[in-house]
Amino acid sequence: MKRKLVFATGNEGKMREIREILKDLDVEILSLKEAGVPADAEENGTTFEENALIKARAAAAHTDAIVLADDSGLEIDYLGGEPGVYSARYLGEDTSYRIKNQNLIDRLAGVPEEKRTARFVCVIAAVLPGGRELTSRGTIEGIIGTEERGEGGFGYDPIFFLPEYGCSTAELTMEQKNEISHRGRALQVMKEKLQRELPLLKEEQA
Helix, strand or coil, rough: CCCEEEECCCCHHHHHHHHCCCCCCCCEEEHHHHCCCCCCCCCCCCHHHHHHHHHHHHHHHHCCCEEEEEEEEEEHHHHEEEEEHHCCCCCCCCCCHHHHHHHHHHHHCCCCCHHHHEEEEEEEEEEECCCCCEEEEEEEEECCCCCCCCCCCCCCCHCCCCCECCCHHCCCHHHHHHHHHHHHHHHHHHHHHHHHHHHHHHHHHH
8 A cells, every 4th residue: 555645735736736746756645635634734934944844743743644745935035035934925815816916016116127036935844754854945046027927827926937938937837847946846855855765664664
């Protein structure tokens, strides 16, 4: 029977990316809902690492599966790193990203391209059966566009522009995005760590 891996999210877009990138790991990948694990973590950390570990530990308390959780956000240099760790809660958690994106575009009105630099940051934390913890970090650099572009992706993707690709992250194919995105990069590093850990977990189980 395959070992279970629970990713602490209810976001379907995120789960699609995760399943695609981790598909060659010898594990069954489940969302919180699929695993029947409650999402009861209070994200009160001040860094992406802290928040990812808070979420992973909270879920790990309800299951003996490998648990992964991520915390990610957008850092805009001109706005002093905002919205940062508060990206999901920026302007309120229930506010649509269309409104959030427009607000950021408005706040950067008239700011020249060279000062619109930004990055997506993603940290993934893992809690393994037995309590060992791992983290990985991925980033992608870009600039904030002057309008939303693209229907793919989610969140801030339509306003995050990649000059070398000539498009926003919402205009990338799923394959391109998984290869270069902050979450894709963090997941690749975490996948390598888990590939080293899985044989050890089998030995402990034996």
